[in-house]
Amino acid sequence: MVFSVKTYNNINQIGLKELGNGFQIDGDLAENPDAYIIRSQNLHDDVFPSNLKAIARAGAGTNNIPVDKASEEGIVVFNTPGANANAVKEAVIASLLLSARDYIAANTWTNTLTGDDVPKQVEAGKKQFAGTEIAGKTLGVIGLGAIGARIANDARRLGMNVLGYDPYVSIEAAWNISSHVKRVNDLKEIFANSDFITVHVPLTPDTKGTFGAEAFGLMQKGTTIINFARAELVDNAALFDALETGVVKRYITDFGTEELLNQEGITVFPHVGGSTEEAELNCAIMAGQTIRRFMETGEIVNSVNFPNVKQPLSAPYRITLINKNVPNIVARISTAVSDLNINIDNIINRSKGDYAYTLLDLDENDKTKVDDLVAKFEENDNIVRVRVIQGN
Missing domain, CATH: 3.30.70.260 (ACT domain)
Known part of the structure; x- marks a missing residue:
């Protein structure tokens, strides 16, 4: 039996080889396929084909998939947790260093200089970019899954004190977290004691607006917040107030909205935290393996709407x-x-x-x-x- 798969968003071809010879990819049967493999394709307005049995998201988040509708129609939705974890971890570590030393503003200022005396201008103006070191500072990590655990461990290796919060951390993830990472049982401890905070939790009704007026009210002045998880975890109105009062020194995110652009103290990157060549390959491999296993054996692993x-x-x-x-x-x-x-x-x-x-x-x-x-x-x-x- 040959299974049909329709792909969106240029899924890595090497990863798709994991499907094996029993699968036809984007072929004649793709109009009514057995499975989708997607990245960022928005499916919320789509009508699912009658034959569709599975959707694999080559990435961790599934906000672009109407999961409830899929469940009602008996479609299993998969993701690839951990496949891009190292890429996001490196993006967060880079953001920590960039924010502490304000290298982006320093580069922007340097590129405005002209004339034969640029070296003298650099020497005269560099004091405004004298930053701080992250060693000895405290990093609060909210969410100790595949990404958060890696960040916590590497931050410790860079000399930071690390606080971690995750009431739902899995046993597997817990084994991978350094014993030097202090686990806390209350988010308030993260907000009150951190110089830097990075968040790695899914968007749910409970996590929406995690960073609101109450949270900012607990923070010490000069806190840096890094959000590579979901835009809605932060209440932007409360954030702007916290920036104005100096409670938040810098907010770094890769979820750009118009109101965040060109704001002092806010650094917005395109949503490429997990978009490395290696991560995209890992995601495609995991998605291919997951779909093959499900179609050939019926086994479910890494589904967001059905149990393993x-x-x-x-x-x-x-x-x-x-x-x-x-x-x-x-x-x-x-x-x-x-x-x-x-x-x-x-x-x-x-x-x-x-x-x-x-x-x-x-x-x-x-x-x-x-x-x-x-x-x-x-x-x-x-x-x-x-x-x-x-x-x-």
């Missing part, structure tokens, strides 16, 4: 079910199987929010009976999508 579900495929047939998270659904599935005198080799069901995902492995070689079972499932209003995968 892994189970070796050894049975003649596997049925995957995306269903509404309602009571007794597993019992109903089992009953439907037994009614057709089919044995269950293995079953695993995991829920996430309003939906659940089931891998149902059948000890049955009769394709007709399997097709009858699929038809039965498709008649159930609580089951959104059914797939059949043939085992080896």
Whole structure:
């Protein structure tokens, strides 16, 4: 069986090779594909093709994808967490150094000089750009995932004191964080004790406006804030007040809006924090591997709208079910199987929010009976999508 994939935004071709020979990329079937692989393509106004089963975002954020709508239509949305983490980490470290020494303003000023005595002008004017060193300063890191953990560790190596806040840090990430990074349990400790703050959390109703009037009110004067996560984490009106009073010395972000441009104390970069050649390749590789695994085995890893579900495929047939998270659904599935005198080799069901995902492995070689079972499932209003995968 050949699966079809439609790509957007020039996905790295080397990464797409991870799909293997069983996939047709942007070919004749791309108008009704099995999967999308995208980067920044905005899908919010799109009508999803009827055959679409998966969307892989070659990057961490999925704000350009209508995740709720995808869930309702039984489409699994994947991202590639950690694939561009090193690129973003380096961008943040560079921003720390640039802000402490004000190199961008220094360069802009130097390029205004003219005449044969430029060296003398440089010597006379350089005092205005005498900055500070980051060694010995305190960095607050909000979010200790793949990116935040790397920043915390490298900042420690550069001689900084590091405070880290993340109530949801995974066990895997925790193992990778230096023991010298002080974990705090309250955001207020980050705001009150940091010379520099960098934020690496997703945008949710709870995190929107994290940097608002209350947060700025806790900060010491001269704080630098770096936001390479999401624009809406910062309340711009409160930010402008904090800049005017000197509480915030500099705000650095790669989410540009018109009101932030050409403002004293604000440095805006294009949104390229994770856009290195290496990161784009890593994202494409991970996206390709994720789609291949899902299409060939039904296993889910790194989905934002469905739980991780892994189970070796050894049975003649596997049925995957995306269903509404309602009571007794597993019992109903089992009953439907037994009614057709089919044995269950293995079953695993995991829920996430309003939906659940089931891998149902059948000890049955009769394709007709399997097709009858699929038809039965498709008649159930609580089951959104059914797939059949043939085992080896």
